Amino acid sequence: MDALAVHDALQNLLTLTPEIWQAVKETGLMLGIGLFAAIAIGGPLGIVLYLSQPGQLFAHRLLNGVLGWLVNLVRSFPFIILMVSLVPLTRILVGSTIGPVAAAVPLSFAAIPYFARLVEQTLREIPRGVIEAAESMGASPMQIICKVLLNEGRSGLISSLTILTISFLSYSAVAGVVGGGGIGDLAIRYGYYRYETEVMVAMVLLLVLIVQIIQIVGNRLAARLDKR
Amino acid sequence: MIHLQAVHKRFQRPDGGWFTAVEDTSLSIGAGEIFGLIGFSGAGKSTLLRLINLLERPDAGAVIVDGRDLTSLSARELRRARQNIGMVFQQFNLLTNRTVADNVAFPLEVAGWSRADIAARVDECLDVVSLGDRARHYPAQLSGGQKQRVGIARALASRPRVILADEPTSALDPRTTQSILECLKNINERFGVTVVVVTHEMGVIRSICHRAALLDHGRIAEVMDVVDGSVDARTDLALSLLEAA
Ligand SMILES: Nc1ncnc2c1ncn2[C@@H]1O[C@H](COP(=O)(O)OP(=O)(O)OP(=O)(O)O)[C@@H](O)[C@H]1O
Numbered sequence: 316m317d318a319l320a321v322h323d324a325l326q327n328l329l330t331l332t333p334e335i336w337q338a339v340k341e342t343g344l345m346l347g348i349g350l351f352a353a354i355a356i357g358g359p360l361g362i363v364l365y366l367s368q369p370g371q372l373f374a375h376r377l378l379n380g381v382l383g384w385l386v387n388l389v390r391s392f393p394f395i396i397l398m399v400s401l402v403p404l405t406r407i408l409v410g411s412t413i414g415p416v417a418a419a420v421p422l423s424f425a426a427i428p429y430f431a432r433l434v435e436q437t438l439r440e441i442p443r444g445v446i447e448a449a450e451s452m453g454a455s456p457m458q459i460i461c462k463v464l465l466n467e468g469r470s471g472l473i474s475s476l477t478i479l480t481i482s483f484l485s486y487s488a489v490a491g492v493v494g495g496g497g498i499g500d501l502a503i504r505y506g507y508y509r510y511e512t513e514v515m516v517a518m519v520l521l522l523v524l525i526v527q528i529i530q531i532v533g534n535r536l537a538a539r540l541d542k543r
Numbered sequence: 544m545i546h547l548q549a550v551h552k553r554f555q556r557p558d559g560g561w562f563t564a565v566e567d568t569s570l571s572i573g574a575g576e577i578f579g580l581i582g583f584s585g586a587g588k589s590t591l592l593r594l595i596n597l598l599e600r601p602d603a604g605a606v607i608v609d610g611r612d613l614t615s616l617s618a619r620e621l622r623r624a625r626q627n628i629g630m631v632f633q634q635f636n637l638l639t640n641r642t643v644a645d646n647v648a649f650p651l652e653v654a655g656w657s658r659a660d661i662a663a664r665v666d667e668c669l670d671v672v673s674l675g676d677r678a679r680h681y682p683a684q685l686s687g688g689q690k691q692r693v694g695i696a697r698a699l700a701s702r703p704r705v706i707l708a709d710e711p712t713s714a715l716d717p718r719t720t721q722s723i724l725e726c727l728k729n730i731n732e733r734f735g736v737t738v739v740v741v742t743h744e745m746g747v748i749r750s751i752c753h754r755a756a757l758l759d760h761g762r763i764a765e766v767m768d769v770v771d772g773s774v775d776a777r778t779d780l781a782l783s784l785l786e787a788a
C-alpha cells in the first residue's frame with residue numbers, strides 16, 4: 316500500500332464514522348439485553364442448580380437432573396442453529412426477526428444456561444464449612460444465598476461475567492450478520508462483500524480493543540472484591 | 544442444659560450400605576459445664592456434636608437443649624433455637640470477604656439486631672477475645688490463632704447459652720492452643736456459657752474440661768470426671784489415651 320491508498324482508506328473510514336457509531340450502539344444493545352437476561356434468569360438458575368445438588372441445602376435429585384439436562388440441551392446447540400430455530404419465537408416476542416433487539420433473543424437464550432453453569436461452578440468453590448457455619452447460626456436460606464454464597468463468590472462471579480461478556484461479544488457478531496446489525500455485521504458488509512478491507516481491519520481492531528478493556532476492567536474489579 | 548436421649552445416626556455409604564456413626568447414645572450436660580468429647584478418628588465425636596444443634600438430624604432419639612426438644616421444631620423455630628447455640632470450627636469457617644467485625648456481626652444480622660446494637664455488641668465480643676485492634680482486618684490478614692479468636696467472638700455474639708467447639712485447636716501450634724483454651728475457659732467462667740468441646744487430645748480435656756465422654760465406635764465408652772487437671776478414667780481405652788498424652 317502506498318501513501319495514497321492509506322489516505323483513501325482513512326478517508327473512507329472517516330466518512331463511515333456515523334455507521335460505525337451506529338454499529339457500536341447495536342452491538343452494545345444486543346450485548347446489554349443478553350447479559351441482562353443472563354444475570355436476571357441465568358443467575359438464579361445457577362443458584363438453584365447449585366443448591367439442588369446432592370449434599371447441598373436443597374438437595375433434590377430430580378430437579379437438579381432436569382435443570383442440568385435442560386441447560387446442557389440449550390448449550391449443545393451450535394449458536395447459528397439456535398438462532399435459526401428460534402426465529403418463530405423471536406417473531407412472537409419482538410414482532411420482527413431483524414435488528415439488534417431481535418438478535419438479542421437467541422443471544423439471551425444462549426447466555427442464560429451459559430451463565431447458569433458459570434455461577435454454579437463459582438459457588439461450588441465456596442467451602443462447605445462456611446455455609447454450615449451460617450446454618451449453625453440460624454441463617455435462613457435467603458440469608459445464606461445473599462450474605463454467604465453471593466458475597467463469598469462475588470469475585471468469581473465478576474470473573475464469570477467477564478468471560479460471558481467476551482464470549483457474547485463474539486456471538487453478537489454472528490447474530491449481527493444474520494440481520495442484527497452491529498460491529499461484526501458492518502465488518503462483513505463493507506470488508507467482505509465490498510472488498511473495503513480497511514473497514515474489516517478497523518472493526519476487528521475495535522473488537523480487540525473492546526475485549527481488552529472488558530478483560531482489564533473485569534480483572535481489576537474481581538481483584539478488588541477478593542479478600543481471600 | 545443439653546440432653547441427648549437415645550440418639551441414633553447412620554449414614555449411607557457410597558456402596559449403598561449403612562454406617563452407624565452414633566449408636567443409641569444418651570448424654571446429659573449441665574448448665575455452665577465444659578464438657579469434652581474425646582476418641583479416635585471416626586469414633587463419632589463430630590457427629591455427636593453436630594447432633595446437638597441438629598446440623599445432623601438424628602434418625603431416632605431426642606435432642607433437648609435449654610428445655611426444648613429441637614427435633615420437634617419447625618424450620619423457623621429451629622433457626623431461632625440455633626441462635627442460642629454458638630459453634631466454633633477447626634477450620635474457623637470465617638467469611639473471607641467480610642472484615643473481622645463484620646464476621647462477628649453476622650449472627651446478629653441473622654438474628655435481626657439493629658445496627659447500633661450490633662456495633663456495640665461486636666466491640667464487646669472483640670474485646671473479650673482481645674482483638675479490638677483487628678476489627679477492620681480481613682481473615683486472610685490474621686494468624687491461625689487470631690482467626691480462631693474471631694470464630695469464638697462470632698460464636699459468642701448472640702449471647703448463646705451453649706457453645707459447641709469441634710477440634711477448635713487442632714489446626715494450631717501448642718502455644719496458640721493454650722491461649723485459645725484459656726479463651727474458652729474464660730468465656731465459660733465469665734458468662735456461664737455451657738461449652739462442649741470435641742478433641743482427640745487428652746491435654747485439652749485436662750486443661751479446661753469438667754467432665755468428658757470417651758467415644759468408641761459411635762458409643763460412649765466412659766464418662767470421666769476431671770478434677771484439678773487429672774482425669775479419672777477406668778476403661779483401658781481411656782487409660783491408653785491418658786498414657787499417650
Ligand atoms: N456426612 C457423612 N456421610 C457419610 N459418612 C459420614 C458422614 N459424616 C460422618 N460420617 C462417618 O461417620 C463416622 C464418624 O464420623 P465423625 O466425623 O463423627 O468422627 P470423628 O470422631 O469426629 O473423627 P475425626 O477425629 O476424624 O474428626 C466416620 O466413619 C465418618 O466416615
Ligand SMILES: [Mg+2]
Pocket residue numbers: 588589590709
Ligand atoms: Mg471430627
